[in-house]
Structure formats: structure tokens, C-alpha cells
Amino acid sequence: DSRGSRHSMRPGQTSPLQHRKRREERKVELPDTFPEKVLEIESWIDKGEFIKEDLDELMLIYSQVVEYYNSINSDKASYYADRIQATLMKPNVLERMMLTSKDPQKLLQKDQEIISKRKQEKNMDHHQKSIKKAQEYNRKKKERSHQMTVREENKIKEKKQTLEKIIEETHKAEDTSVDQVAKDLIKQSTDLQKRLAERRRKK
Known part of the structure; x- marks a missing residue:
């Protein structure tokens, strides 16, 4: 049948389903915030100065990184999957999980202190940048x-x-x-x- 021959696959030819699958795989990319955000959140965790949203964001980034390296068949996928487990087993993370159930009020107070400290640091950075900008202006003048x-x-x-x-x-x-x-x-x-x-x- 000549009509059937038109639909037959040639050796090495990609089927429409395979082509679509490969196209979808190519869309997987590393998050824009990687690796700077990962390093920032990990430093907060190591110092015990992190909130739930930080941990959630880190887990999301790690998951996207694992998905990306899986899509290109890289061994790094396993490495970052292990990083997820290692992060969840860190003493500061385990301590937070315990406080979530045992003393939520203390945890809330701690989170508020962390958020307040970050705002102060951000304002300080802005002030220092303003001073630096003024100094640069005077120098050029x-x-x-x-x-x-x-x-x-x-x-x-x-x-x-x-x-x-x-x-x-x-x-x-x-x-x-x-x-x-x-x-x-x-x-x-x-x-x-x-x-x-x-x-x-x-x-």
C-alpha cells in the first residue's frame, strides 16, 4: 500500500512523539538564581539565620537543578540530589523542625528577628552605596x-x-x-x- 509506505519510519528517523519529547527536554534550564542564591541560603542555614521560606526556596532550586542535569544525563544530578538530603540533615535544619512542633512561638520570634536583621543590613548597604556614589561624584568633579x-x-x-x-x-x-x-x-x-x-x- 503506497499510503502505508508514506507513514513508515526510515532508519534513524525521529518519530513526532520522540521529537516533541526532546524539544520539551531542551526547555529545562538552570534557575537564574543558581548558584548565587544557593550559596547565600546555605550560609544562612550554616549560621542558623534562616526562615522556612529560605529552606523552601533552596529545596525548589535544588529540585530544578536536579531536573536540569537529569535532562542532559549528567552525574551532577545525583550530586545535587544528595545535597538535598544533606541539607535536611543539618543540625540547624533539624532544630528548626523540632521547634515547629514544640515551640512555634519561639520560632516565630526568631524568624521576626532574622527578618528585622536582614532589613537593617539591606538599609545599611543602601546607605553605604549612597556614600560611595557621592564620593565618586566628588572625585570626578x-x-x-x-x-x-x-x-x-x-x-x-x-x-x-x-x-x-x-x-x-x-x-x-x-x-x-x-x-x-x-x-x-x-x-x-x-x-x-x-x-x-x-x-x-x-x-
């Missing part, structure tokens, strides 16, 4: 001011050299009127340079 002063001094120097050349030429030509004008211009330039120097000393 001073740099720009210095560059402008140097540029202005260079222009005055060039102008003075040009005027000195004019004087030299006027001496040769014995043109006293032009010579006096050039001297006046040099005096103005020198006075301006002195004012700039005085202004820098006042800063």
Missing part, C-alpha cells in the same frame, strides 16, 4: 575641575609664547607701537595666570 584648569593654563602658556614671539619680531622691526601692544597683552596674560594660581591656593 575634582578631576574635571583640574582638567579644565590645566587646559586653561596651557592655552595661556601658548598665548604667552605667541605674544613673546610677536615682541621678538617687533623688536627686529623696531616697531615700538606694536611692541607696546604685545607687552600689554603679555601683562594681561600674566595677571590672569596669577589669578588662576591664587584661586587654586584658596581651594
Whole structure:
């Protein structure tokens, strides 16, 4: 039957079902927060400064990581699966689980202290960033001011050299009127340079 032959699979050909499965597997990706968030939460757990939401988030990230490495047949899947078990067996995690049933009020108080501490640290970070930003602004402002002063001094120097050349030429030509004008211009330039120097000393 010619119609049946059209639906027959060729050697090495992928069926639509297999193709869809592979396409779905390719969609599995590592979480955006991995590994930075994992390191952050693990440090909180090691210090005993974590709340339930932290542990839940860590378990979710680990599960996504395991799923990702499974999709590419990597041995890392087993490693991170073991990390899940190791985390749940940590003393601080076990202690929290005990408090959940034995003393929920104490646990709630501890969580509030942790949340409050993090807010303070976050505000402190924001304050330090603001100070750093202000310091950077002042530094750049001073740099720009210095560059402008140097540029202005260079222009005055060039102008003075040009005027000195004019004087030299006027001496040769014995043109006293032009010579006096050039001297006046040099005096103005020198006075301006002195004012700039005085202004820098006042800063």
C-alpha cells in the first residue's frame, strides 16, 4: 500500500512523539538564581539565620537543578540530589523542625528577628552605596575641575609664547607701537595666570 509506505519510519528517523519529547527536554534550564542564591541560603542555614521560606526556596532550586542535569544525563544530578538530603540533615535544619512542633512561638520570634536583621543590613548597604556614589561624584568633579584648569593654563602658556614671539619680531622691526601692544597683552596674560594660581591656593 503506497499510503502505508508514506507513514513508515526510515532508519534513524525521529518519530513526532520522540521529537516533541526532546524539544520539551531542551526547555529545562538552570534557575537564574543558581548558584548565587544557593550559596547565600546555605550560609544562612550554616549560621542558623534562616526562615522556612529560605529552606523552601533552596529545596525548589535544588529540585530544578536536579531536573536540569537529569535532562542532559549528567552525574551532577545525583550530586545535587544528595545535597538535598544533606541539607535536611543539618543540625540547624533539624532544630528548626523540632521547634515547629514544640515551640512555634519561639520560632516565630526568631524568624521576626532574622527578618528585622536582614532589613537593617539591606538599609545599611543602601546607605553605604549612597556614600560611595557621592564620593565618586566628588572625585570626578575634582578631576574635571583640574582638567579644565590645566587646559586653561596651557592655552595661556601658548598665548604667552605667541605674544613673546610677536615682541621678538617687533623688536627686529623696531616697531615700538606694536611692541607696546604685545607687552600689554603679555601683562594681561600674566595677571590672569596669577589669578588662576591664587584661586587654586584658596581651594
